[in-house]
Amino acid sequence: MARKTQTQETAVSCGTLRERTRRAIVQLLKQEGCLDAETLASHLGITAMAVRQHLYALRDEQLITYQEESRPMGRPAKLWQLTAAADRFFPDGYAELTLSLLNSVKQAFGEAGLDRLLEVRSKQQLESYNQQMKGKRSLKQRLNKLVEIRTxxxxxxEVQAQADGSFLLIENHCPICAAATVCTGLCAKELEIFQAVLGDDTHIQRVEHIIAGERRCAYQIIPH
Incomplete structure (x- = not known):
């Protein structure tokens, strides 16, 4: 087999770097929400001009779009965001299979059967989380471990400490979104699990919800 020429190897290397950069842009937009080219460039350590080239290429693939935001000086800034087509880059939790199973359970056993299924699933999930929480005594330790598990x-x-002493647990992607849309009990059970894992000395409330049309799910955690 003939060896690749230096030109061919360089082309492959450039293509790989280009794909890595574009995947990093998609990841950042998923993680952070709407961002302009300058902010993306700062995160990636490349020029804003280079970022714009990648952004327009991603737009041509219909993976991202933008909205303009007025600025005090100069032209409006383009704030880039993902389209639904970009969901394929993130795990979907076998959405079609899950939906089929949920519908089958409901048809075979009714709402009571579906509720029972959620109870069993939640019990197993809580047992798994508690097992992984062993040795994590402080709220911060438990939150960090919960972030690790959920990621x-x-x-x-991710978790963000707030100025008032509370915490914000953020989930930028929902791999069971399709299932949660038709079975809202999944989201309710997750909130119960978070409360059980983090302890009775905290109060947890959901403040953002993907199912409600927001970009992410977020939970405010207030220590008592």
Whole structure:
């Protein structure tokens, strides 16, 4: 087999770098929401001009779009955001299979059967989380571990400390979104699990919800 020429190897390398950069842009827009080219460039350590080239290429693939925002000086800024087509880059939790199973359970056993299924699932999930929480005594330790668990499950989770002493648990992606849309009990059970895992000395409330049309799910956690 003939060896690749230096030109071919350079082309492959450039193509790989280009794809990595565009995937990083998609990841940042998923994580942070709407961003302009300058902010993306700062995150990526490249020029705003280079970022714009990638942004327009991603737009041509219908993966991102933008809205203009007026600025005090100069032209309006383009704030870039993902389109629904970009969902394919993130885990979907086998949406079609899950929906089919949920509908089958409802048809076979009714709403009571579906509620029972959610109870069993929640019990198993809570047992798993508590097992992984061993040795995590402080709220901050438990939150960090919960973020690790949820990120591993595909939720792109993070936690932010707030000025008032509370915390914001953020999930930038929902791998079970399709299932949660038709079975709202899934979201209700997750809120109960978070409360159980973090302890009775905290109050948790959902303040943003993907199912309600927002970009992410977010939970305010207030220590008592």
């Amino acid at each position: 591993h499950e595909g939720y792109m989770a």
